Structure formats: C-alpha cells, structure tokens
Amino acid sequence: MRNRVKLEFTEIIDLSHTLIHEQEGRRFQVKPLLVDFTPRLVDVEAAPNVRPMTLEEVDRDSTPNGYYVLLHELAFNTNAGTHIEVPRHCFKDGFDLSAFPLENMVGEAVILDLRGCKPQTEVSIDHLLEAEESSGKIRSEDIVFCMFGHDRFYKTDNYKKCPYFALDAIHWLVQRGIKLLGVDTPEIDAPDAIRPVNHLPLFQTNIPLIENLKNLTQIGVSRVYVFILPVKVKFLDAFPVRVIALK
Amino acid sequence: MKKRIIDLSHPMIPNKMNRKVEVKKLLVGDTRPLSSSNPEERKVSVFEHPPDQRNMVPIPDGQYFLMSEIELNTHAGTHIEIPYHCLKGRQDFIEFPLERFFGSLVVLHMRGLNPHDEVSLEEMKRACGLAGGIQKGDVVFCDFGYDAYFFESPEKYMTNPYPSIEAVRWLVDLEIKMFGVDAGMIERPKNPVHENHLLFFQNDIPIIENLANLDQVKKNRAEVYAFPIAIKFAESMPIRVVAIEEMD
Numbered sequence: 001m002r003n004r005v006k007l008e009f010t011e012i013i014d015l016s017h018t019l020i021h022e023q024e025g026r027r028f029q030v031k032p033l034l035v036d037f038t039p040r041l042v043d044v045e046a047a048p049n050v051r052p053m054t055l056e057e058v059d060r061d062s063t064p065n066g067y068y069v070l071l072h073e074l075a076f077n078t079n080a081g082t083h084i085e086v087p088r089h090c091f092k093d094g095f096d097l098s099a100f101p102l103e104n105m106v107g108e109a110v111i112l113d114l115r116g117c118k119p120q121t122e123v124s125i126d127h128l129l130e131a132e133e134s135s136g137k138i139r140s141e142d143i144v145f146c147m148f149g150h151d152r153f154y155k156t157d158n159y160k161k162c163p164y165f166a167l168d169a170i171h172w173l174v175q176r177g178i179k180l181l182g183v184d185t186p187e188i189d190a191p192d193a194i195r196p197v198n199h200l201p202l203f204q205t206n207i208p209l210i211e212n213l214k215n216l217t218q219i220g221v222s223r224v225y226v227f228i229l230p231v232k233v234k235f236l237d238a239f240p241v242r243v244i245a246l247k
Numbered sequence: 248m249k250k251r252i253i254d255l256s257h258p259m260i261p262n263k264m265n266r267k268v269e270v271k272k273l274l275v276g277d278t279r280p281l282s283s284s285n286p287e288e289r290k291v292s293v294f295e296h297p298p299d300q301r302n303m304v305p306i307p308d309g310q311y312f313l314m315s316e317i318e319l320n321t322h323a324g325t326h327i328e329i330p331y332h333c334l335k336g337r338q339d340f341i342e343f344p345l346e347r348f349f350g351s352l353v354v355l356h357m358r359g360l361n362p363h364d365e366v367s368l369e370e371m372k373r374a375c376g377l378a379g380g381i382q383k384g385d386v387v388f389c390d391f392g393y394d395a396y397f398f399e400s401p402e403k404y405m406t407n408p409y410p411s412i413e414a415v416r417w418l419v420d421l422e423i424k425m426f427g428v429d430a431g432m433i434e435r436p437k438n439p440v441h442e443n444h445l446l447f448f449q450n451d452i453p454i455i456e457n458l459a460n461l462d463q464v465k466k467n468r469a470e471v472y473a474f475p476i477a478i479k480f481a482e483s484m485p486i487r488v489v490a491i492e493e494m495d
Contacts, residue, residue, distance in 0.1 A: 007349070007350060007351060007470060012345045012346060014345060014477065016476075016477045017477065018341050018477045018478075018479055019476065019477060019478045019479065020479045021479065021480065026314075027316055030478065030479070030480055030481060032480075069332065069333055069441065070331065070332055070333070070482050071320060071321055071322060071332075071482070071483065072320075072321045072480075072481055072482065072483070073267065073318060073319070073320055073321070074317075074318065074319055074321060074478070074481075075271070075316065075317070075318045076316065076317060077314055077315070077316050078314065078315045078316070078317055079314050081477075082477070088313065089312055089313055090308065090309055090311060090312055090313075091308045091309065092304055092308055093308075098258040098259070098260075102252045102254055102489060103252060106252060106472075106489070106491070194278065194279075194280055195278040195279075195309065195310060196278060196312050199312070200309050227349075227472050227474060229472060229473070229474055229486075229487035229488075229489055230487055231256075231259060231324075231476070231485045231486065231487055232254070232256050232257070232258045232259055232325075232487055233258075233259045233260075233261070233268075233317075234258050234259065234260045234261065235260075235261060235270065235299055236261075236270070236315055236317070237313045237315070238313070238314070238315070240476045241476065242474040242475060242476050242477055244345065244472075244474050
C-alpha cells in the first residue's frame with residue numbers, strides 16, 4: 001500500500017483582501033517589466049532586453065510570438081492590506097519575520113463572533129465571554145480570529161470607525177494562552193490611545209497580530225484550520241500575508 | 248500522530264539577494280505625545296535606506312511602532328511563478344485556484360549530480376521510484392542540494408542541474424500540480440526559449456524556485472503549503488513554503 005498523505009479539506013476560504021496597484025490606503029505599487037527575448041533568438045549571448053512598462057501597457061490578451069517573460073517590481077508599505085505584525089513592530093529585540101516560529105502560524109483557529117459590537121465602542125471581557133458561549137471555550141495554543149463583520153467597510157470612510165479592545169480584554173486573551181490574534185478591522189487600539197497599548201501585551205508574549213482580515217463571516221463554523229505563512233524577511237516587523245482557512 | 252513543520256524557504260535579507268529587495272524607508276512612529284495639550288500630536292521619524300532597522304530606532308521599547316516601505320523584484324528569493332509569467336491572458340494570483348497551492352508532497356532526492364547536469368527521463372523516473380512513486384495531483388520538488396550555495400556562492404549556485412524537456416513532459420503527463428527546485432533556474436543554460444517553463448505553464452503547473460532545506464523532508468510523503476500574497480496582476484511572488492511531516 002502506498003504511503004499516501006490524506007488532505008481531507010473540502011472547502012478553502014481566503015481570509016485576505018486583494019492588493020491592487022495604487023488602490024490601497026498605504027503605498028502599494030505594481031510596476032511591470034517585460035523581458036523581451038527576441039534579440040536572444042539571434043544572439044543567445046545577448047542580455048535580454050528588460051523594458052519597464054506601465055500596467056496599462058500590459059496587454060493580458062495578446063502574446064508577441066506566443067511567449068514573453070513578465071516580471072514586476074513591487075513598492076509597498078509593509079502594513080498594506082491584510083498583514084501580519086510581529087514583536088519587532090514595537091520592540092527592538094523582538095522577533096522579526098525571519099525568526100518568528102512557524103508553529104504560531106499554523107493550526108486551529110477559533111472564530112469569536114463579535115458582530116454585536118458597535119463601531120467605535122470598546123470590546124470588553126464580557127463581550128469575549130459571551131462570544132465564547134457560542135464558539136466554545138478558547139483553548140491554549142488557539143489562533144483567535146475576532147469577527148466584527150467590519151471587512152464590509154474596507155476602503156470606505158467607515159472602515160476606520162471600528163470597534164477596539166479594552167486593555168483588560170487583551171490581557172484576558174493573552175492569559176488564555178492564545179498563539180496569534182487576528183481581526184477584520186484595521187486597528188485594535190482605541191482611537192485616542194497615546195501608545196499602541198493593546199499591541200504591547202501581545203508582542204511581549206510573542207503573539208503576532210493580523211489586521212484587515214476578510215471573509216470571517218464566510219467560515220460558518222467556530223473552528224477551522226488556518227495557514228498564515230508570511231514571507232521570511234529579515235529585520236522586518238510586518239508584511240502583507242495570505243491567510244487561508246481550510247475546513 | 249505528532250507532526251513537525253519544515254520551512255522550505257530561504258530568509259529574505261534586504262540588499263543581499265540575487266534580485267532587488269530593498270527597504271527604502273523606515274518610518275518610526277514615536278508614540279510619546281509631543282505636548283500634553285495635544286496628545287494626538289506625534290513625531291514620525293523617517294530613515295531613508297536603513298541598513299538594519301533594529302539599530303535605527305532611537306526610542307524606548309513599547310513607545311514606538313514601525314512601518315517600512317520596501318521595493319522588491321517578484322522573483323527574489325524563494326518565489327512561486329504562475330503561467331501568467333510567460334503566457335498572456337492567464338490567471339493572476341487572485342484568479343488562480345487556491346487548491347493548486349497545497350497538496351501531497353514528494354521530494355526527489357537528487358544530490359550529488361555534477362554542475363549543469365541534465366536530469367534525463369530515465370534519471371527522473373528512477374528518482375521518482377526511489378521516492379515511492381508519483382500520483383496525479385502531487386507536488387514534486389527536486390532536492391539538488393544547491394540551497395547551500397544560495398547565499399554562500401552565487402556563482403556556484405548558477406551551475407545547478409536541471410530537468411530535460413523529456414523529464415518535464417513525463418511529469419506533466421503524470422498531472423502533477425506544482426513543481427519546485429532548490430535552484431535558481433530549471434532551464435538548460437543559454438537556451439533561448441524557456442521550454443521547461445512553457446511546458447509546465449501551458450499545463451497550469453506553478454513553479455517554485457530557490458527552495459531550501461529539502462533534505463530535511465525525510466518521509467516519502469509530506470503535506471506542503473505555499474499560499475502567495477493576493478496581489479492583482481502579479482505573475483510571481485516571494486513566498487513562504489512549508490512542509491508538514493509526520494514524526495515517528
């Protein structure tokens with residue numbers, strides 16, 4: 001009998017927003033470069049001709065000679081779109097993206113339904129306890145995704161007006177032994193917070209934070225297996241990431 | 248059964264990659280208010296071309312947050328290419344089906360080949376046999392042992408073995424769903440046409456280049472996950488690739 005790995009997932013849910021050239025709140029640019037191999041057909045030693053283009057110039061439906069090589073240069077703010085933040089974001093000696101353990105990035109996520117929380121109001125421990133009643137208890141080493149349903153306001157003026165956490169609610173989550181926190185909002189701190197006070201207890205205990213999640217409302221169950229595999233950039237504290245739920 | 252995670256990606260070190268990866272700007276938000284009368288007024292320091300952002304932060308821990316602006320080539324470091332890289336009108340990372348980015352992994356251990364060796368059809372078949380065989384829908388990675396040269400010896404890194412077009416056609420006919428190598432290229436050197444790329448891409452098979460640590464995959468079968476960032480119109484992207492293997 002063959003030693004076959006069974007991957008028993010029937011549904012894939014993308015929990016990430018699409019990043020689009022010059023349409024993010026923060027810098028995000030996609031600059032196409034076309035490598036034209038035509039000269040190499042005559043002289044294979046010749047360097048390929050790399051031609052910068054604009055996105056408008058890339059005709060996605062016609063192919064010169066049926067073949068080309070398209071590259072891009074990206075220029076972006078590391079906090080654009082659905083992104084992950086690790087302790088380096090606020091602590092000099094904290095883990096950067098290349099050092100942060102992958103074990104925190106893969107595993108079971110519990111979805112806390114906090115859709116009852118109003119915009120620009122505080123999420124309290126009571127809200128979390130109430131959400132836990134329907135989702136089941138948060139377990140040690142859980143990834144916790146807080147579902148406000150706020151992703152529907154993404155790229156609108158209302159998006160910034162999101163619910164935020166009371167500091168003791170963050171401490172309560174940390175004490176539960178969670179290994180990663182994610183929200184479908186752009187921020188976990190109060191609008192008038194002087195310091196990123198809610199980020200600090202997370203980063204002090206090596207809990208990464210994902211902001212701008214999407215589609216948590218599509219999951220439909222309270223527990224799901226998730227993969228968050230950030231590009232392994234040394235020195236960096238944050239990076240856009242694809243977050244995928246499998247159920 | 249207990250499982251372990253194996254990272255199959257090289258670290259991406261700004262300014263030290265084979266292709267452009269530069270941190271252009273580091274923004275340090277000092278979260279201490281400038282005055283008590285206006286607590287919202289904060290100072291943001293901007294550092295151009297910071298070499299190592301840890302040493303650029305002059306503010307106490309917990310009193311700041313960072314934001315970086317980065318510029319990179321989509322083929323820097325460990326990266327995944329989809330057919331749109333060479334074939335117009337094909338799907339980008341938003342449209343390409345997510346189920347193609349994970350699956351059952353077979354690593355073909357082919358260390359000890361000579362520089363620029365072409366892996367013939369027979370050699371590919373033999374390596375697949377030793378790995379327990381390949382089935383439709385498998386992800387196939389070739390372990391040439393060249394990851395050791397990625398940072399250490401870029402010149403040596405360019406001399407990697409590569410699969411022959413016959414070997415690629417055989418893998419395509421087996422309907423594998425993704426192909427990867429721990430090398431920077433899968434073509435015969437100086438071949439004016441990227442024929443291996445084209446054959447994979449015409450069959451909707453993504454290619455991962457510059458993999459690392461394939462020797463750490465010990466079992467004939469593991470799971471592999473490689474989800475690219477959701478960028479509209481991108482044809483390739485640096486990526487984190489992980490294998491998950493059962494432990495004895």
